[in-house]
Amino acid sequence: MDTARPQVLIVGGGFGGLAAARALKHAPVDVTVLDRENYHLFQPLLYQAATAELSETDVAMSLRELLSGHRNTRVLTGEVSGVDLDRRCVTTDLGDVHYDFLVLATGAEPNYNGRDEWESRAPSPKSLAATLEIRRRVITALEIADGIENALERRLLLEFVVVGGGPTGVELAGALADGRQQLTKVFRRIEPSHVRIRLVNSQRRVLPSFPEDLSKKAAAQLERRGVILHLGRRVTAIDDAGVSLDDGSRLEAGTVIWTAGVRPTPLARSLPGEHPHGRVAVGPDLSLPGHPEVFAIGDMAHFEQNGAPLPAVSPVAMQQGRAVARFVMRTLQKRPREPFHYFDKGSMAQIGHYHAIAQIGRLHVSGIVAWFMWGVVHLYYLSGLRNRIAVMFSWTWLFLTHRRSTPIVTRTQHPLALHGRG
Amino acid sequence: MDTARPQVLIVGGGFGGLAAARALKHAPVDVTVLDRENYHLFQPLLYQAATAELSETDVAMSLRELLSGHRNTRVLTGEVSGVDLDRRCVTTDLGDVHYDFLVLATGAEPNYNGRDEWESRAPSPKSLAATLEIRRRVITALEIADGIENALERRLLLEFVVVGGGPTGVELAGALADGRQQLTKVFRRIEPSHVRIRLVNSQRRVLPSFPEDLSKKAAAQLERRGVILHLGRRVTAIDDAGVSLDDGSRLEAGTVIWTAGVRPTPLARSLPGEHPHGRVAVGPDLSLPGHPEVFAIGDMAHFEQNGAPLPAVSPVAMQQGRAVARFVMRTLQKRPREPFHYFDKGSMAQIGHYHAIAQIGRLHVSGIVAWFMWGVVHLYYLSGLRNRIAVMFSWTWLFLTHRRSTPIVTRTQHPLALHGRG
Numbered sequence: 144m145d146t147a148r149p150q151v152l153i154v155g156g157g158f159g160g161l162a163a164a165r166a167l168k169h170a171p172v173d174v175t176v177l178d179r180e181n182y183h184l185f186q187p188l189l190y191q192a193a194t195a196e197l198s199e200t201d202v203a204m205s206l207r208e209l210l211s212g213h214r215n216t217r218v219l220t221g222e223v224s225g226v227d228l229d230r231r232c233v234t235t236d237l238g239d240v241h242y243d244f245l246v247l248a249t250g251a252e253p254n255y256n257g258r259d260e261w262e263s264r265a266p267s268p269k270s271l272a273a274t275l276e277i278r279r280r281v282i283t284a285l286e287i288a289d290g291i292e293n294a295l296e297r298r299l300l301l302e303f304v305v306v307g308g309g310p311t312g313v314e315l316a317g318a319l320a321d322g323r324q325q326l327t328k329v330f331r332r333i334e335p336s337h338v339r340i341r342l343v344n345s346q347r348r349v350l351p352s353f354p355e356d357l358s359k360k361a362a363a364q365l366e367r368r369g370v371i372l373h374l375g376r377r378v379t380a381i382d383d384a385g386v387s388l389d390d391g392s393r394l395e396a397g398t399v400i401w402t403a404g405v406r407p408t409p410l411a412r413s414l415p416g417e418h419p420h421g422r423v424a425v426g427p428d429l430s431l432p433g434h435p436e437v438f439a440i441g442d443m444a445h446f447e448q449n450g451a452p453l454p455a456v457s458p459v460a461m462q463q464g465r466a467v468a469r470f471v472m473r474t475l476q477k478r479p480r481e482p483f484h485y486f487d488k489g490s491m492a493q494i495g496h497y498h499a500i501a502q503i504g505r506l507h508v509s510g511i512v513a514w515f516m517w518g519v520v521h522l523y524y525l526s527g528l529r530n531r532i533a534v535m536f537s538w539t540w541l542f543l544t545h546r547r548s549t550p551i552v553t554r555t556q557h558p559l560a561l562h563g564r565g
Numbered sequence: 566m567d568t569a570r571p572q573v574l575i576v577g578g579g580f581g582g583l584a585a586a587r588a589l590k591h592a593p594v595d596v597t598v599l600d601r602e603n604y605h606l607f608q609p610l611l612y613q614a615a616t617a618e619l620s621e622t623d624v625a626m627s628l629r630e631l632l633s634g635h636r637n638t639r640v641l642t643g644e645v646s647g648v649d650l651d652r653r654c655v656t657t658d659l660g661d662v663h664y665d666f667l668v669l670a671t672g673a674e675p676n677y678n679g680r681d682e683w684e685s686r687a688p689s690p691k692s693l694a695a696t697l698e699i700r701r702r703v704i705t706a707l708e709i710a711d712g713i714e715n716a717l718e719r720r721l722l723l724e725f726v727v728v729g730g731g732p733t734g735v736e737l738a739g740a741l742a743d744g745r746q747q748l749t750k751v752f753r754r755i756e757p758s759h760v761r762i763r764l765v766n767s768q769r770r771v772l773p774s775f776p777e778d779l780s781k782k783a784a785a786q787l788e789r790r791g792v793i794l795h796l797g798r799r800v801t802a803i804d805d806a807g808v809s810l811d812d813g814s815r816l817e818a819g820t821v822i823w824t825a826g827v828r829p830t831p832l833a834r835s836l837p838g839e840h841p842h843g844r845v846a847v848g849p850d851l852s853l854p855g856h857p858e859v860f861a862i863g864d865m866a867h868f869e870q871n872g873a874p875l876p877a878v879s880p881v882a883m884q885q886g887r888a889v890a891r892f893v894m895r896t897l898q899k900r901p902r903e904p905f906h907y908f909d910k911g912s913m914a915q916i917g918h919y920h921a922i923a924q925i926g927r928l929h930v931s932g933i934v935a936w937f938m939w940g941v942v943h944l945y946y947l948s949g950l951r952n953r954i955a956v957m958f959s960w961t962w963l964f965l966t967h968r969r970s971t972p973i974v975t976r977t978q979h980p981l982a983l984h985g986r987g
Contacts, residue, residue, distance in 0.1 A: 181708055182973045200620040203973045207751035217753055220708040237712045286603055286642040290659045329629035331639055529962060536958070540951060551604045551625045 148173045148215075151471060152233060152242035154223055154410075156183050156206045158457040159248035159441035161526070162464025164216055170472050174216040175240065176206060177233070181220045183209055184271055185525055187457065188534070190311055193268045193277040193400070194318040195326070195547040201534045203271055204527050223249075223410065228434055244436050244471050247414070247423075248464065251405035251442035251455055261381045265306060265399040268315065279552045280398050281319070282326075286552075288337075289330040300397040301338045304386055306378050307402030308344025309352065310492040313361055315400060316342045317495035320368035325545050340370050341394055343386070345403070347375040350492060350500070352454065357500040360509045364494040378403075405455060407443040419445045419452065427482035428470050429463055435474070438467040446483065453485050457524075462486065493517050496542070570595045570637075573893060574655060574664035576645055576832075578605050578628045580879040581670035581863035583948070584886025586638055592894050596638040597662065598628060599655070603642045605631055606693055607947055609879065610956070612733055615690045615699040615822070616740040617748070617969040623955045625693055626948050645671075645832065650856055666858050666893050669836070669845075670886065673827035673864035673877055683803045687728060687821040690737065701974045702820050703741070704748075708974075710759075711752040722819040723760045726808055728800050729824030730766025731774065732914040735783055737822060738764045739917035742790035747967050762792050763816055765808070767825070769797040772914060772922070774876065779922040782931045786916040800825075827877060829865040841867045841874065849904035850892050851885055857896070860889040868905065875907050879946075884908065915939045918964070 149172045153160045156178035167174050182203040191197040207218045221237040226247070232239045253267035266273040266280075281303070288300040305316045323338045342349070342365065348358040349365070349372070362372060373388065380387040385395040407421045416432045417424040422445035423431065429444065431437045441460030446453050453459045462485055470480045489503035491513060499514040501507075508516065518538070525531050541547065571594045575582045578600035589596050604625040613619040629640045643659040648669070654661045675689035688695040688702075703725070710722040727738045745760045764771070764787065770780040771787065771794070784794060795810065802809040807817040829843045838854045839846040844867035845853065851866065853859045863882030868875050875881045884907055892902045911925035913935060921936040923929075930938065940960065947953050963969065 181704070198620065198622040200622070200973060205751070205973060208968060211751045218751075219712050221712060238714065282603070290641050290643060292660065329627070329633045329640075529966075529968075532958070536954070544951075546630060546951075551622060551627060 149243040149471075149475060150175065150241060151244045151246065152177060152240055153246040153248060154178075154233060155248035155250055155441075156180070156218075157186075157248060157250045157441065157460065159250075159460035159464040160246065161206075161209065162461040163246050163248065163440070163468045164210060164213065164464075166465045166468030167471065168213050168215070170215070170468070171475070172215065172244075172471065174213065175219055175242075176210060176216060177219045177221055177223065177235065177240065178206060179220070179222045180271070181218075182206055182271070183526060185530070186269070187521060187524075189268045189271075189274050190315040190318060192271075193274045193281070193315065194322050195278055195282065196318060196322075196541060197534060197537050199271060199275060201530060201537055204530055209526055225413065226410070226437075228415070228431075228437060231436070242436075244474075245438065246464075246467050247410065247437070247439045247443065248441050248460065249408040249410050249443050250460075251407050253401060254404040254406035255401065256404070258381075261401065264381045264383070265386075265401040267401040268311060269405065277398075277400055281322075282552045284397050285326060285330050285333060289332050298337075299384065299395055301333065302385070302394070302396040302398075303338070303340045304394050304396040304399045305340070305342045305402060306386070306399065307404065308342060308346065308349035308372075308374070309402060309404075310350065310490075312342060312344070312402035313349050313365065314493050315402060316340055316365060316370045317368060317493065317498075320365070320370050321495045322547060323369070325541075325547055328545075335369075341373060341396070342370055343373045343376055343378060343388065343394070345375070345377045349374070353490065353492070353500065353502055354507060357502060357507055357509060361492065361494050361500050364498050368495055405442065411439065411443040414439065417445070422452075428480040429467055429483050430470075438470070440464055440467055446485075448485055456490070458488060459485055491517050491520065571665040571893075571897060572597065572663060573666045573668065574599065574662055575668040575670060576600075576655060577670035577672055577863075578602070578640075579608075579670060579672045579863065579882065581672070581882030581886040582668065583628075583631065584883040585668050585670065585862070585890045586632060586635065586886075588887045588890030589893065590635050590637070592637070592890070593897070594637065594666075594893065596635070597641055597664075598632060598638060599641045599643055599645065599657065599662065600628060601642070601644045602693070603628055603640075604693070605948060607952070608691070609943060609946075611690045611693075611696050612737040612740060614693075615696045615703070615737065616744050617700055617704060618740060618744075618963060619956060619959050621693060621697060623952060623959055626952055631948055647835065648832070648859075650837070650853075650859060653858070664858075666896075667860065668886075668889050669832065669859070669861040669865065670863045670882065671830040671832050671865055672882075673829050675823055676826040676828035677823065678826070680803075683823065686803045686805070687808075687823040689823040690733060691827065699820075699822055703744075704974045706819050707748060707752050707755060711754050720759075721806065721817055723755065724807070724816070724818040724820075725760070725762045726816050726818040726821045727762070727764045727824060728808070728821065729826065730764060730768060730771035730794075730796070731824060731826075732772065732912075734764060734766070734824035735771050735787065736915050737824060738762055738787060738792045739790060739915065739920075742787070742792050743917045744969060745791070747963075747969055750967075757791075763795060763818070764792055765795040765798055765800060765810065765816070767797070767799045771796070775912065775914070775922065775924055776929060779924060779929055779931060783914065783916050783922050786920050790917055827864065833861070833865040836861065839867070844874075850902040851889055851905050852892075860892070862886055862889055868907075870907055878912070880910060881907055913939050913942065 185202045221235040225234045232241045268274045284300040323335045327333045377389040411423045414423045424445045440463035442455040466483045491501035493499040499517040500509045501513040607624045643657040647656045654663045690696045706722040745757045749755045799811040833845045836845045846867045851860045862885035864877040888905045913923035915921040921939040922931045923935040
């Protein structure tokens with residue numbers, strides 16, 4: 144690369160970082176995308192990988208492949224240990240990486256509200272590793288339940304609890320409920336009615352970020368699918384045999400999945416300035432105070448619009464990624480940066496097969512029409528032709544055969560079954 | 566299941582066990598297929614998963630899905646600890662499983678010739694876990710080599726050694742050589758010529774089970790692809806920085822892959838009778854001496870035909886699986902068992918894209934015709950329509966785009982790079 148060209152370093156290959164890199168494709172700069180993993184993760188569909196509807200290669204795309212058409216862009220796989228704002232470099236396990244412009248887009252991680260010890264007992268479908276661990280636990284629970292004689296243990300293995308009633312929790316509970324029909328076909332001794340799926344949410348309704356009428360429809364759809372809702376309840380303890388709620392009740396469960404909130408990665412807190420909810424506050428041009436050459440975007444950044452912080456969702460990250468690319472170019476052209484403004488196109492969630500809800504401005508849609516829109520939008524935003532074909536194939540196969548693609552798990556014993564086996 | 570029906574227990578869901586289960590689909594027996602994993606592995610294509618040409622879900626198929634159309638068949642996921650021939654039951658971590666007929670088909674594992682400590686340094690593409698570990702090492706070596714500045718370490722990371730010159734070793738070396746062109750496209754700082762692939766074989770030619778003219782063609786094709794052959798050489802040591810050979814020479818290598826032979830799983834040795842090469846000797850009807858109700862088939866069984874033991878290849882296992890199903894039915898019908906006879910349809914190996922060798926009786930074929938035959942035969946033997954479509958799609962994509970499907974690895978540091986990073 145021409146070292147005379149400005150060096151733009153993008154940390155994080157998620158929606159924000161990737162959008163920034165793409166928008167800089169033809170800019171007169173050298174771009175480096177640095178991520179600890181070598182792939183971009185399509186997080187909106189991760190829950191389908193957790194429930195064996197999609198395979199991991201459907202939802203993860205090689206960053207190098209995605210950016211291979213960018214002549215000015217380099218991908219580095221490395222772990223960031225710190226940012227030196229004065230020396231303008233990022234310290235990584237590959238050595239120091241210098242920058243002229245820095246785009247921080249490291250996203251968020253599951254938030255266990257100070258109870259990090261719950262993570263191993265209740266993984267969260269936020270990373271690929273945790274997602275595959277959830278799939279392993281779900282399938283292994285069915286495998287063992289199909290094989291063992293001990294009725295008590297069997298019942299425990301077939302109890303699933305999803306904590307959190309946001310889009311991920313609702314989509315996951317719906318996918319598990321649909322999977323109950325499909326997966327029990329191949330587990331001869333498990334009837335769908337043996338499997339119980341519960342959803343716990345601290346708020347009094349599911350999908351609280353959606354309008355109330357859509358929340359109600361989503362809740363009704365979940366209940367129609369047999370999901371038992373525990374609303375207005377907080378989890379106070381998670382142990383080997385289940386979860387305890389703040390009303391003193393107890394839900395036995397072999398498998399617990401956590402979707403109750405995220406927090407920014409620790410890097411956000413190490414940056415100067417204010418940190419509302421752990422996110423780093425940025426200016427109207429998404430830059431750090433006093434550092435117009437350093438931007439923070441997406442889930443790690445705090446940006447207020449109309450008096451409220453923007454939500455930690457992928458459209459915000461993508462629009463901010465494109466905005467910082469524009470700000471970099473404007474700076475090089477010595478033109479002023481216009482303030483960032485988020486344009487909300489709406490939001491949607493799938494409750495299960497043939498049913499989704501969607502809000503687009505004042506328009507509220509639910510049912511099969513919303514479900515179809517949901518599919519089209521997700522295929523559209525999925526990166527790479529190959530993955531689009533693969534996901535479309537997986538979905539088509541599922542709807543034609545009612546068989547999930549990949550209930551393949553490598554053998555590791557289910558933690559619960561250790562005392563029951565051997 | 567009707568407990569009055571004879572219970573057929575098949576241990577192992579590989580080619581042999583699956584063929585036996587399939588042949589018993591309409592038999593008046595209850596069939597149980599017991600495997601430690603919940604999938605059938607298509608071993609002939611595992612090397613393509615190791616080299617990121619196929620994804621793991623292309624080569625692994627859920628045993629429950631494969632057998633879901635069999636009303637008389639149950640799949641159990643459990644680990645066998647022993648066989649009690651007198652009590653007619655198999656001890657597993659799920660409890661004891663009784664049988665009236667027992668089919669043992671537990672296959673083979675990599676043979677490190679008494680140097681089991683080499684396994685972690687040189688994994689073998691025989692299990693899915695080891696195959697994914699090989700892919701992780703190959704891709705991670707390229708990732709790190711693309712990022713680090715240290716020239717010595719970089720060179721070491723780009724040296725690959727394949728030990729073993731049988732079909733797996735040759736196919737793997739060829740696939741790595743082809744991958745050198747494809748993968749280095751996305752690793753900007755690695756030229757194909759920086760990557761060195763070596764194949765070590767103790768015999769003086771590759772593919773010694775094939776006729777000499779085909780061996781020569783295969784060797785020539787490997788060399789045309791830049792694979793460096795070290796023939797007539799044995800590995801005497803494997804360490805962090807490479808392998809030592811019996812002529813005193815030393816091959817530096819960041820990644821070493823073992824394909825030099827297999828041995829039967831330990832279960833074979835625990836059975837009564839003779840154990841040539843660790844395999845259990847079986848009678849003309851594939852049963853154990855003194856136990857007409859117990860069969861051993863495939864890689865774990867020793868069966869001589871025309872004065873030589875049958876090779877440890879999948880066609881033998883499949884034909885033996887179908888034969889024991891027939892023997893079970895004949896026994897129930899009180900008819901005699903005819904001796905097993907293996908019909909050799911031939912064998913083939915792919916050297917790389919557009920080139921394979923094949924032997925069908927006296928016919929020797931090589932080049933693009935053999936390569937096309939290779940593809941058709943492998944798609945034919947692949948189980949399940951879904952996997953056939955998926956593999957065909959992966960291959961078509963590869964040939965149209967020259968891009969490998971899934972160079973996705975979850976982050977774990979390459980053992981070699983530990984001192985060089987951070």
